[in-house]
Amino acid sequence: MTGDSYRLRGLRITRLGVVTAWLAVLSPSVVQAQAAVGAEGADQVDVDFENALARLHQAAQAGHLAARDKLAALAHQGIPAAQFRLGQLHYESQAGAGGDRGLAEAIAWWLKASSNGYGRASMALANLYDHGEAGVAADAERALHYYELTVVQGWVNPTSQTRLARALLRNGQGKDCTRIGNLLRAASATGFPEALQLLNSDAGYKALCGP
């Protein structure tokens, strides 16, 4: 070390150089962190928005007519999350007055939300067609379509991954073992019991794709 500089393999490095090197390392990290904070902020707006709709839904469930009207108004404005919630409200009401009409309304709103790219609505439709209900016949092909749509629309979680894998296995697409295996392994990694069971049981994934 001589004066305010260092020597490394013949290259003279000043203290200013050392400081700037640190700055060079740090500043991109700071910028990246700033970008992440921005993205997180945008995500937070979405979370707050979804939570507000969930509270509105809950109030409508509890019988607040103003809440129900507001939810319906938002759904009619074409907001997919509100369309899904309104569909869910109709679905829940079918046990009471309305009966089948409630289910038909639910499906209609879920279809709107699904066609607007809202994955949760596609998931609801997929499950409906997967199991069938009074008034809706089970339809494996349609269920598979909506499970696929669910994932494409970004509603990716252990449930949707496992249900899609199961639908693919059931629809005779066992030859796509790589994809099914990936879906089940991703869901199993979270400890999701349904995925673990399907992946490890002899009658599930192994039956079609081998151990």
Next chain:
Amino acid sequence: MKIFVSYSRHDSARVNTLQADLVVLGHEVWFDRELTGGQAWWDEILRQIRECELFVFALSPRSLESPACDREWRYAAALGKGVLPILIEGDLSVGLFPPQLAGLQYIDYREQTKQAALKLSRAVEKIGVAGPLPQPLPPPPDVPLSYLGGLRETIHTAQALSFPEQSALVIKLRHALHEERDSKEVHDLIRQFLDRDDILARVADELKQLQTEGRSGPAAADPTADRAGLAAEPSPPTPAADPAPAKSASRWFTHKFAWAAGAALLLSVLVSMCSEPTTTEPTTTAPTTNGTSSPPGAPATNPAPASPAPTSGLGSEQKKQIAKDIDQLLKETQ
């Protein structure tokens, strides 16, 4: 006799020989050689099936898995056509055949010998000409997804494709990949789809995943599969190989870079000061609505999606305003 041959495109070489032998035996043979697709082409295939006097199903592991072949022979059977299965490749157990096919006598034409040709000739004559078409005609089967004309038209449309339209295309392409006839064409379509200006990031991710799956899955055996993948990433620029210029410029570089890095740091600090503060309130989770009254989707019990759900193009400010309005309304109702 007018013969329709249903086959998997993977067996083209063997089917060409079979066709040549049938022509030598004095028959008129029709099979789809074209790679075009779409409803018009499928209609033409169905027309040919209706007009044929004998339907030949070129059996192989591939053709037995092909949804297009499946639909073709079932349609022929429904029309009352004579169906002659001819094994052209693979060791197939009759037990694996669909029940309606298992009941038919098939010709082993894997060894395309003179003896096999004689058996073929006798079998064709034995089945004879089909009777008149039933009235009313059975419903025509839907066009298989592997017949890609419709998809091609959509992918090449000049109009902007919405997110639902793009999502639907992804699903169709995924299914089409399973229908072996057109795997190369599907990969071409995926590449063309990715080239669209309006392709959405999430859809592009799905398409790239499809390409990867296609390469690592059954399509990997296809020698054309490499062409179907994304263009190779450009290699990163290599640093200057000659150290001398770098050394002589180091002092200049050090000082310039000091200013640049300082400016970047200052800028990032300014940006962070100017940005809107992020909330520190704990995030409330969506209330669960599961139980007997919950829809089968049981959405509220699911973990958060990997990416935020689209909300019909609402901006952040609009979402904040709606959330605020809702909270205001809920306060009033309480």
